[in-house]
Amino acid sequence: MPRKKKMKILNAVSEVxxxxxxxxxxxxxxxxxxxxxxxxxSLDVRVVAPLYAKFRDKYEPQMKFLGATEVTLxxxxxxxxxxxxxxxxxxxxxxxxxxxxxxxxxxxxxxxGERFAFFCKAVFAMIEISKWVPDVxxxxxxxxxxxxxxxxxxFYEKYGAIRTVFTIHNMEYQGQMPGYILHDIFDLCEDTxxxxxxxxxxxxxxxxxxxxxxxxxxxxxxxxxxQSTGGYxxxxxxxxxxxxxxxxxxxxxxxxYNPETDxxxxxxxxxxxxxxxxxxxxxxxQKFFNLPVAPRKMLICIVSRLVSHxxxxxxxxxxxxxxxxxxxxxxxxxxxxxxxxxFEEKSVSNPEKVAVSIAFNPEIAGMIYAGxxxxxxxxxxxxxxxxxxxxxxxxxxxxxxKTGGLGDTIxxxxxxxxxxxxxxxxxxQALMDTVNAALDLYTYHTGDWxxxxxxxxxxxxxxxxxxxxxxxxxRSLEA
Ligand code: GLC
Numbered sequence: 001m002p003r004k005k006k007m008k009i010l011n012a013v014s015e016v017x018x019x020x021x022x023x024x025x026x027x028x029x030x031x032x033x034x035x036x037x038x039x040x041x042s043l044d045v046r047v048v049a050p051l052y053a054k055f056r057d058k059y060e061p062q063m064k065f066l067g068a069t070e071v072t073l074x075x076x077x078x079x080x081x082x083x084x085x086x087x088x089x090x091x092x093x094x095x096x097x098x099x100x101x102x103x104x105x106x107x108x109x110x111x112x113g114e115r116f117a118f119f120c121k122a123v124f125a126m127i128e129i130s131k132w133v134p135d136v137x138x139x140x141x142x143x144x145x146x147x148x149x150x151x152x153x154x155f156y157e158k159y160g161a162i163r164t165v166f167t168i169h170n171m172e173y174q175g176q177m178p179g180y181i182l183h184d185i186f187d188l189c190e191d192t193x194x195x196x197x198x199x200x201x202x203x204x205x206x207x208x209x210x211x212x213x214x215x216x217x218x219x220x221x222x223x224x225x226x227q228s229t230g231g232y233x234x235x236x237x238x239x240x241x242x243x244x245x246x247x248x249x250x251x252x253x254x255x256x257y258n259p260e261t262d263x264x265x266x267x268x269x270x271x272x273x274x275x276x277x278x279x280x281x282x283x284x285x286q287k288f289f290n291l292p293v294a295p296r297k298m299l300i301c302i303v304s305r306l307v308s309h310x311x312x313x314x315x316x317x318x319x320x321x322x323x324x325x326x327x328x329x330x331x332x333x334x335x336x337x338x339x340x341x342x343f344e345e346k347s348v349s350n351p352e353k354v355a356v357s358i359a360f361n362p363e364i365a366g367m368i369y370a371g372x373x374x375x376x377x378x379x380x381x382x383x384x385x386x387x388x389x390x391x392x393x394x395x396x397x398x399x400x401x402k403t404g405g406l407g408d409t410i411x412x413x414x415x416x417x418x419x420x421x422x423x424x425x426x427x428x429q430a431l432m433d434t435v436n437a438a439l440d441l442y443t444y445h446t447g448d449w450x451x452x453x454x455x456x457x458x459x460x461x462x463x464x465x466x467x468x469x470x471x472x473x474x475r476s477l478e479a
Contacts, residue, residue, distance in 0.1 A: 006044040009036070009474055010134035012123050014116065014143035015106055016047055017253075018087070019055045022106050022360075023305075024250070024386050025140055025169045028218070031253040032470060035463035037089040040471045046134070048126050050119050051083060051094035053102040059085060063094065067129040071121045073114070074187045080122045082129045093130060095122040107143075113177045113204075114185045120146035121187070124155050136474050138165040142175025145208035146186070152211050153192045163477040166212035168205070170383050171232045172309065175204030199233060206237050214473055215245045218384035219405030223247030230381050230404075248470060249408055250384040251463035257369075257393050259457070264366040270395075272457040275450070278370065278395055285371030289355035291328050298327045298442050300435070301372040301396070303365045303387055306335025306343075311378030311401060316342055317428035318435075323353050325439060330372065332357045332364055369394040374438055378423075378431050382406045392419050392456040399434050401426060409461070413441075419456040 015021055017030030029047065036045045063083040071080040081096030095101075100115040109115065123144075127133055139147040148164040179201060182188050188196060196207035209215055217223050222230070223245055227238050238245065256262075259278070260271050268284065270277025279295060286293045300322070304310045316339070322329060323346075331343050331354075340358045347356040357364060369375070375391040377400045384405030388398040392410075398420040400406040411418035414437065421438050423430040442449050 004042060006042060007136070007474060007478065008132065008134040009043055009045045009136050009138060010123075010127075011045070011047045011138045011140070012120070012144040012147045013047065013049055013140045014119065016049050016092070019049065019059065019092070020052055020106060024218075024384065027253070027386060028169065028250050028384075029140060031251065031463055032467060033090045034088050034253075035251070035467040036471060039464065039467060043471060043474065046091040046093065046132070048093040048095065048123050050101045050106075050115075051081075051096045052106060053098075053104075054106075056102075066093075068096075069125050069129060071118060071125050072187070073118055073121060074184050078118055080118075080125045082122075082126045084130070093126050095119055095126060097122070113175070113181060116143045116175075117146055117186050120144055120150055121154075123147055124150065124159065127159070133159070134162060135479075136163045136165060136477055138167065138470075138474075139208060139212070140167050141169050142173055142204045142208075145175055145204040147208075148211040149188075149195060149204070149207045153188060153195070161479070163214075164212045165214045165216060165473065165477075166208040168209075168215070168217040168226070168383070171205075171226050171230065171234060172381075174206065174232065174234065175202075177202040177204070198237070203234070206234060209234070209237055209241050213244065213477055215241055216470075216473065217245070217247050219249045219408045220247035221408050222383045222404040225381070225404060246469075246473065248466050248473075249405060250386065250389075251466050252386055252389045252393065252461050254393065254462040257390050259370060259394050262366065262370070264363060265370055268370075272395065272454040275395065275453065278453075281367070281371035282373070283371075285330070285367050286328070288367065289330055289357070290351070291330070291355050292352060294328070298374060298439055299372045300327050300329050300374045300376060301368050302331045302333065302376050303368055304331075304333045304335075304377070306333045306339040308336070309380045310335075310382075311376075311380055311426075311431075312336075312339050314378045314426070314428045314431050315376065318432045319346060321432055322435060323350055325435075327353070327439065329354045330356075330368065332359065332361065332368060334358055334360050369396055372396045373442065374399055374435075376431075376435075377401070377406060378426075379403055379406060380426055385409070388420070389459075389461040392459055393461060395453040395457045397421065397438065397452060397456060399423075399431070399438055401431070413452050413455075417455065419452070419459050 013029040015026035068081040198206040268277040268280040347354040382404040410420040412422035
C-alpha cells in the first residue's frame with residue numbers, strides 16, 4: 001500500500017519554548033509542536049518564529065542559514081534572513097531582521113505593529129526560500145494574525161491552497177492600531193480595510209478570526225465565554241464565526257514538569273507515593289525567602305503577572321484578613337507598579353508572614369510549585385491558565401475562581417473527588433471563605449489533605465489528548 005503523504009503543519013508564532021517564552025503561548029506552541037512530532041507520525045510539524053537577540057547567540061552555532069530576501073511592506077524593502085534548526089524532532093525556521101528583533105524584549109515597542117506585520121509577511125518569504133509549502137498554517141494571537149489575512153489579500157494566487165487555523169490565547173490583546181497606518185504599516189488598501197476594521201480602528205485579531213478556516217481557543221469554557229461577555233468587545237464577531245470555533249484545552253509538558261525527575265529540585269525529588277521530598281522543598285523555599293521554617297504552617301503562594309484580570313485586586317482586598325490566619329504568604333510576579341508596591345510594603349511590615357519577589361523567574365517559580373501548599377488563582381478571566389496544572393503536578397493545591405480553563409481543569413474537592421478548591425463569585429469574601437475551607441482541611445484533616453495532594457498529582461495534564469484534537473482539526477481541513 002502506498003504510504004499516505006504526511007500532512008504539513010506550520011506553526012507561525014511570536015514565541016516558542018525552548019527558545020523564548022514570555023508567557024503561556026510560548027509554552028503551548030512549543031509543547032504542542034513537540035508532542036505532535038512525537039506522537040503523530042502522519043504529520044510533519046514545523047514552527048516559524050522571529051530570531052530574537054535573546055537566544056540568537058546561544059543557538060546560532062546550531063542554525064543553518066537557508067537564504068535571504070527582501071520583504072516589502074508598503075514602501076519599505078526589508079532584509080529577511082531565514083535560518084533553520086532542528087530540535088527534538090521539530091524543524092524551526094527563524095526570521096532574521098536585527099532592526100526588528102535585536103531588542104531587549106519580545107514586545108512592548110511603539111513599532112510592534114510594524115515588527116509583526118514584517119514577521120507575518122516574512123512567513124511567506126520563508127516558505128519561498130525553504131520550498132517547504134505547508135498544507136496548514138497555524139497562527140497564534142494578534143502577533144501572527146496577519147498570516148491568515150495576508151494569505152487572502154497578498155498571497156492567494158500562489159498559496160491559496162494553504163488552510164489556516166487561528167488560535168486565540170487571550171482575547172484581551174487584539175492588536176488594535178490606529179487607522180492611518182493601514183497602508184503605510186500593514187500594506188493593506190481601502191478595498192481590504194473591511195477585513196481588519198472594527199470599532200473605528202484596525203483590529204488584527206478580528207481580521208484573523210474572519211479570514212481563518214478554523215478558529216480555536218485554549219479551553220472549552222473560554223470558547224463559550226468569548227461569545228457572550230468575555231470577548232473584550234469582539235463577541236459579535238466570535239458569534240458570527242462560531243461555526244468554525246472550538247475550545248481545545250492546553251496541556252503542560254509533563255516531562256519537564258515532573259517532580260520525580262526535575263533537575264531544579266536537586267536531591268529533593270518526590271512522587272505521589274513518597275512526599276518526603278515535598279516537605280524538604282517547603283523547608284528550602286521558606287529558607288530562601290527568609291520566612292520562618294515551619295513545616296505545618298500553610299504556605300499560600302501566587303505566581304502571576306500582577307494585573308487586575310488575574311484577580312490581584314481581590315488579593316489586595318483580603319490580604320489583611322488572610323494574614324490574621326496562621327499561614328505564610330509568598331508572591332512572585334511583575335506587573336502594575338501599584339501592585340508591586342503594595343506587596344513589597346506588606347512584606348516589609350509582615351516579615352514573619354509575607355515574602356515577595358518582584359520578578360519573572362522560572363527557576364524561583366519552580367521552587368514555589370514544589371515547595372508551596374496552596375496556589376491562588378482567583379482570575380477574573382483566564383483563557384486556560386497553566387500554573388494551576390503545574391501546581392497540581394507538584395502537589396500544590398490550587399484555589400481557583402471558576403472561569404475559562406481554570407474551571408475546566410480544577411474540580412472542587414468538596415464535591416467528592418477533586419484536585420483543588422473552586423469559588424464562583426468574583427469577591428474577596430468568596431476567595432477568603434475558600435481559603436478558610438482549605439486551611440480547615442489542611443489543619444484538621446491531614447490525611448484527607450494528603451489524599452488531595454496525591455489526587456492532584458495524579459491527574460493527567462499531558463498534551464496527549466489535546467494534541468490528538470488538534471491533529472483531528474488539521475485533518476478536517478485536508479483537501
Ligand atoms: C495566555 C492566557 C493563558 C493561557 C496561555 C496559553 O497567556 O492568558 O490563560 O494558558 O495563553 O494558551
